[in-house]
Amino acid sequence: MIPETFLENLLKDYPNAPGFYDEVFDENKYIREHYRKITDHLAKIRLEDFQNMNEYARRSSFEQGITFNVYSDTSQGVERIFPFDLLPRIIPAKEWDTIERGLAQRNLALNMFLKDIYNEKKILKDKVVPKELLFSSQHYSKYMMDFVPYSQVYVHISGTDLIRHSDGEYYVLEDNLRTPSGISYVLSNRISTKRILPTLFFNSNVQPVVDYSESLLEVIKSVAPQGVDDPVCVVLTPGVYNSAYYEHALLALQMGMQLVEGRDLYVDHNFVYMKTIHGPKKVDVIYRRVDDDYIDPLAFRPDSTLGVPGLMTAYRQGNVNLVNAPGTGVADDKAVYTYVPDIIRYYLNEEPILKNVHTYRCEKDNDLNYVLEHLNELVVKPVDESGGYGIFIGNKASQQELRDFKEVIKANRRKYIAQPTMALSVHATYIEETGMFEPRHIDLRTFTLSGDRSTYVCKGGLTRVALRKGNLIVNSSQGGGSKDTWVLQDE
Amino acid sequence: MVTYQVIYEAENHYEHEVTEALFKFLVLPCTDDTQEVLEETVENSLDLPVFHASNVFGYQLICIRVAQPFQHFKLKVSCTVRKKTTGMLHITEESLPLEEELKVLQSEDFIVDHFLYIQQTSLTDLPVARIPRDLLFQKDKPLFDYITDLNSRLHNMMEYQTGVTTFSTRACDVLDNPRGVCQDYTHLMLGILRQQQIPCRYVSGYLNQGQVFLGSLQMHAWLEVYIPSMGWVGVDPTNNMMSDQHYIKVADGADFDDCSPLKGHIRPTGPNTTSHTVEVVEQSQQQQQ
Amino acid sequence: MLSRTANSLFWIGRYIERIEHLSRYINVQYLSSSDAPRAFNKQLMLESMLYMAHAWDSYHACNSGMYDNHVVYFLTIDDKNPFSVKNYVGLTRENARGIRNNITTELWESINRFYHTTKGFNRDSLEKKGPYDFCKTVMESTTIIKGVADDTLLHNEAWSMIKTGIHLERAIQITQIILSKLNDIKATGHSPMSQAINSYHWAALLRSSGGLDVSRNFYGGVPPSRERAISFLVLNDKFPKSVLFNLQKLKTDLNIISNNKPITPDCVEFTIGKLTAKMDYCTLDEILNNEEEFVLTLQEDLIQIGVQLEKQYLTY
Numbered sequence A: 001m002i003p004e005t006f007l008e009n010l011l012k013d014y015p016n017a018p019g020f021y022d023e024v025f026d027e028n029k030y031i032r033e034h035y036r037k038i039t040d041h042l043a044k045i046r047l048e049d050f051q052n053m054n055e056y057a058r059r060s061s062f063e064q065g066i067t068f069n070v071y072s073d074t075s076q077g078v079e080r081i082f083p084f085d086l087l088p089r090i091i092p093a094k095e096w097d098t099i100e101r102g103l104a105q106r107n108l109a110l111n112m113f114l115k116d117i118y119n120e121k122k123i124l125k126d127k128v129v130p131k132e133l134l135f136s137s138q139h140y141s142k143y144m145m146d147f148v149p150y151s152q153v154y155v156h157i158s159g160t161d162l163i164r165h166s167d168g169e170y171y172v173l174e175d176n177l178r179t180p181s182g183i184s185y186v187l188s189n190r191i192s193t194k195r196i197l198p199t200l201f202f203n204s205n206v207q208p209v210v211d212y213s214e215s216l217l218e219v220i221k222s223v224a225p226q227g228v229d230d231p232v233c234v235v236l237t238p239g240v241y242n243s244a245y246y247e248h249a250l251l252a253l254q255m256g257m258q259l260v261e262g263r264d265l266y267v268d269h270n271f272v273y274m275k276t277i278h279g280p281k282k283v284d285v286i287y288r289r290v291d292d293d294y295i296d297p298l299a300f301r302p303d304s305t306l307g308v309p310g311l312m313t314a315y316r317q318g319n320v321n322l323v324n325a326p327g328t329g330v331a332d333d334k335a336v337y338t339y340v341p342d343i344i345r346y347y348l349n350e351e352p353i354l355k356n357v358h359t360y361r362c363e364k365d366n367d368l369n370y371v372l373e374h375l376n377e378l379v380v381k382p383v384d385e386s387g388g389y390g391i392f393i394g395n396k397a398s399q400q401e402l403r404d405f406k407e408v409i410k411a412n413r414r415k416y417i418a419q420p421t422m423a424l425s426v427h428a429t430y431i432e433e434t435g436m437f438e439p440r441h442i443d444l445r446t447f448t449l450s451g452d453r454s455t456y457v458c459k460g461g462l463t464r465v466a467l468r469k470g471n472l473i474v475n476s477s478q479g480g481g482s483k484d485t486w487v488l489q490d491e
Numbered sequence B: 001m002v003t004y005q006v007i008y009e010a011e012n013h014y015e016h017e018v019t020e021a022l023f024k025f026l027v028l029p030c031t032d033d034t035q036e037v038l039e040e041t042v043e044n045s046l047d048l049p050v051f052h053a054s055n056v057f058g059y060q061l062i063c064i065r066v067a068q069p070f071q072h073f074k075l076k077v078s079c080t081v082r083k084k085t086t087g088m089l090h091i092t093e094e095s096l097p098l099e100e101e102l103k104v105l106q107s108e109d110f111i112v113d114h115f116l117y118i119q120q121t122s123l124t125d126l127p128v129a130r131i132p133r134d135l136l137f138q139k140d141k142p143l144f145d146y147i148t149d150l151n152s153r154l155h156n157m158m159e160y161q162t163g164v165t166t167f168s169t170r171a172c173d174v175l176d177n178p179r180g181v182c183q184d185y186t187h188l189m190l191g192i193l194r195q196q197q198i199p200c201r202y203v204s205g206y207l208n209q210g211q212v213f214l215g216s217l218q219m220h221a222w223l224e225v226y227i228p229s230m231g232w233v234g235v236d237p238t239n240n241m242m243s244d245q246h247y248i249k250v251a252d253g254a255d256f257d258d259c260s261p262l263k264g265h266i267r268p269t270g271p272n273t274t275s276h277t278v279e280v281v282e283q284s285q286q287q288q289q
Numbered sequence C: 001m002l003s004r005t006a007n008s009l010f011w012i013g014r015y016i017e018r019i020e021h022l023s024r025y026i027n028v029q030y031l032s033s034s035d036a037p038r039a040f041n042k043q044l045m046l047e048s049m050l051y052m053a054h055a056w057d058s059y060h061a062c063n064s065g066m067y068d069n070h071v072v073y074f075l076t077i078d079d080k081n082p083f084s085v086k087n088y089v090g091l092t093r094e095n096a097r098g099i100r101n102n103i104t105t106e107l108w109e110s111i112n113r114f115y116h117t118t119k120g121f122n123r124d125s126l127e128k129k130g131p132y133d134f135c136k137t138v139m140e141s142t143t144i145i146k147g148v149a150d151d152t153l154l155h156n157e158a159w160s161m162i163k164t165g166i167h168l169e170r171a172i173q174i175t176q177i178i179l180s181k182l183n184d185i186k187a188t189g190h191s192p193m194s195q196a197i198n199s200y201h202w203a204a205l206l207r208s209s210g211g212l213d214v215s216r217n218f219y220g221g222v223p224p225s226r227e228r229a230i231s232f233l234v235l236n237d238k239f240p241k242s243v244l245f246n247l248q249k250l251k252t253d254l255n256i257i258s259n260n261k262p263i264t265p266d267c268v269e270f271t272i273g274k275l276t277a278k279m280d281y282c283t284l285d286e287i288l289n290n291e292e293e294f295v296l297t298l299q300e301d302l303i304q305i306g307v308q309l310e311k312q313y314l315t316y
Helices: A006-011 A033-042 A047-064 A093-118 A131-135 A183-196 A198-202 A211-222 A245-255 A311-316 A340-348 A365-373 A399-411 B098-106 B108-113 B143-157 B171-176 B182-195 C003-033 C042-052 C056-062 C068-076 C085-098 C105-119 C123-129 C131-152 C157-188 C195-208 C212-218 C226-235 C243-258 C268-280 C284-289 C291-314
Strands: A067-070 A078-081 A084-091 A157-164 A170-176 A233-236 A258-260 A265-268 A271-276 A279-283 A285-288 A321-323 A378-382 A416-420 A426-431 A436-451 A454-457 A462-466 A480-487 B002-018 B020-025 B035-044 B051-054 B060-066 B070-083 B200-207 B220-227 B231-236 B247-253 B262-267 B272-282
Touching (some): A033 A084, A033 A198, A084 A183, A084 A426, A093 A170, A093 A340, A093 A454, A183 A198, A183 A211, A183 A245, A183 A462, A211 A233, A211 A245, A211 A285, A211 A436, A211 A454, A245 A258, A311 A321, A311 B051, A365 A399, A426 A462, B002 B020, B098 B108, B098 B143, B143 B182, B143 B220, B143 B231, B182 B220, C003 C042, C003 C068, C003 C085, C003 C131, C003 C157, C003 C291, C042 C068, C042 C157, C056 C068, C068 C131, C085 C105, C105 C131, C123 C131, C131 C157, C157 C195, C157 C243, C157 C291, C195 C226, C226 C284, C226 C291, C243 C268, C243 C291, C284 C291
Antiparallel strands (some): A157 A170, A271 A279, A378 A416, A426 A436, A436 A462, A462 A480, B002 B272, B020 B060, B020 B262, B035 B070, B051 B060, B200 B220, B200 B247, B220 B231
16 A cells, blocks of 8 residues: 555545635635745655654754643643644745734834823824823823933834735734733744754745844843943743743853843842852843732732842833833723724824724723624633633623623623634644544744834744634644744745 | 931841842932031941932932842931921912913923823822812912912821831722821822822922921821922921921932832842831021021 | 853753762662672672762651662652652753753754663563662763763853863762772771672672773773872872862863853862862872862862852852
């Protein structure tokens, strides 16, 4: 018997996913143009070899220690790997060009928005964004008022989540402006593909992602306090028990920075120092991966042991810069999200390049009525929770659950927004349990860097895969996997 | 003009040895239109250098980092403050007509610029339904008159009593049980005014101990209300007074949390006690009548 | 370098070295007891293991009776014993994880692989095969890790911190092994020691420190004796496990760390120099006069060096 090949397996019995955009196949089940090269290449590979490669990829992540901790009520810190699917997601050059311009535009406007709302507040006075929305946000930080960080950048690193809807268009699902994570998976997925599919990769004209750490280093250095020629920059991590610790360590290593914890730093005379074996050393820029609430126990949560007492005072004094600035969470609030197109028009006088998902705001009477009537077609999200928790998916709920949730919404209208269920596109993904390729929902976490007069968009990103069949939430803490994302160069 | 000698002392005791600490004291009188600090000395029991920093509102903090084992820490701040004005502070003009006052207070720009002093905090928040009607602004007189009226109503309604409230007592608790000290009076009045969108802020400072004022033995709290054309006007419901040359301001903010005289972080954490003493002595009596 | 980083590097070195000596000791005791002279029974062998690992009390706190599979399990992979080899490996990895960016990918991966390998051993496999397989794997891994550290790290202060931990711990472990063996000899010796038993013990001592073959070579095939064994383990400046050798290495390690700063009497470099000089000019007779007391004092001095070193460089 002739051994089955990768391609035969891919084509054989590949189920349709009606109502969703399939990234690999068109409506007639033909392989899309930009996937031809890879399928032609893989056509020669036996299924068994592909399975071996898949297993090798898994082991490679384990040995590299690319594991994350999952916290739940029952167990603490179980180490798991974030499963990596060998078949890459491919984005043609033209599509990517639009995405890239859209991301740069969006992040520029959001940075201007942050500067405005913490200083002049013009957009509020002009009633483009309702003031109540910001003033009631727990992320609107008193500590940022009447203060502009160096280079006027608030969000140096932004993780914008994109999806492709059934209409074939990309939509922004959410902005992550606080301490977005995931880039380490982008880098290590790329290493894995290069190791496992070297010839294919080198023949495919894929845009590099390795320049991310270099660009990040440049951005961090570019926002150092004025007058510091050779700034000392560090990465501040909550420690080894943080789920993204691997990423903090990897970035520090690649950028040649010290990876510090709160207890390694202290503030004296409004400067920040780290404790070294040869005494104190002044620190100029902190790429902090510790949340706002924890970075300074004298300003925010007094019980925090992860932060540096007095840091906010040193920051406002201009003696140290923080990447990202505190208080940026106010702009990635899910309720503010719905105003981003207006924000772009207001500051840049341009039409938004990337689409926003239509959003119903439960605090508005008309929207609330619509939401209550169409709850079964909508996804309802709390505006103040991250990580995919607390999401209510209308079409998966029972009648009783729908009734109950309506009451929940009515009781706390500002807390909830609703959006139509976006039909996340699907991508052929190797499923270990069945030994077959099956369509799975995907999204794309992109990474945009903003420094002093420079913007960089990582050409690629983290394609997250919902490994459970039919699951729409693609998040590492909710049983997802990932794919390498290939942005093709113009030929 | 009056000159005061102000002495603030804090003493901390720790049950277990502390190896690392950062303290921030918000106790130094500020310099503004009404007063200036002429001289300032800071001493501490560990003989460590101190440094200054600005808080979010621009007020001077005295900070000290300790990086040696200790169980006891004492700080003494002495300064000479001169009040530049006498009588009621801040008032430069007559009240505007009520209608114009309301127009200012209700304008979008004004609300956006002053939201911090209009928005309730967890310490000042009050359910509107529970505020007695006679404490609300009936809009039948200028704002200034309502403020003085409310000041004396609250003064009469409350009973001054120490030891019944803490730093975390909220305005709504005070409404239920109208007893407490200066910060309780202040939080309650802030809560009532903010409920009506009238901007007002918490003020911490010292009182002339030569007068018969309640609360002068410790740091005092009162509030400032924004009155169009007049600016920030100091009101002290504890003593039913408008702030005058007997009031020495340290800082202001949204509520007590912004004005807390001492914030510190120690490693390792453990039980501790703090005591504060305050001495305010009038130095010259050459008041201009 | 951050003090916390230095602290982790130092302890990686110490744990790796401790793991290696503990495994070697367990392995050697277990194997050589099978062909030991009658006076040295199994019971003594197990007591010797517990003594060497400072685990007598903790073992008896959660075990009743001395059975070889219990003792071996307790010392190697018992999660409940905080000082089991497996838990030391876990601590090594935690330290490495905490300073992931200060070590090379190669070093991290070798430590991470070591961790996953030791995790793969369980009670069943240990009882079926005895400790040999486990100990052998562990010793090979520690050798690999040390080699990877030497070959991939910059030979700067970070590397020197690991080396400092290794050299200090090794000197301490050697003194501990000597003390354990002296203890064994005491336990077997009601009657004057016969030549055979005598030779057996000194050979076991040398084997437990991984020095039997090289010492035979060094002494031209003359069988081990008290004088030769002690002299070899304490004073031989060519034998990489001797106390003197490691003290001299400690001096060079710290030179890199302190960047050849002038030495003052209150610093750890001074203490080390003083102890090295003392050992350099120490005669064998001085030791043999009362070897137990001598080695105990030496061990105490080494432990104090560790304390002083932590105070000077590693507090954060």
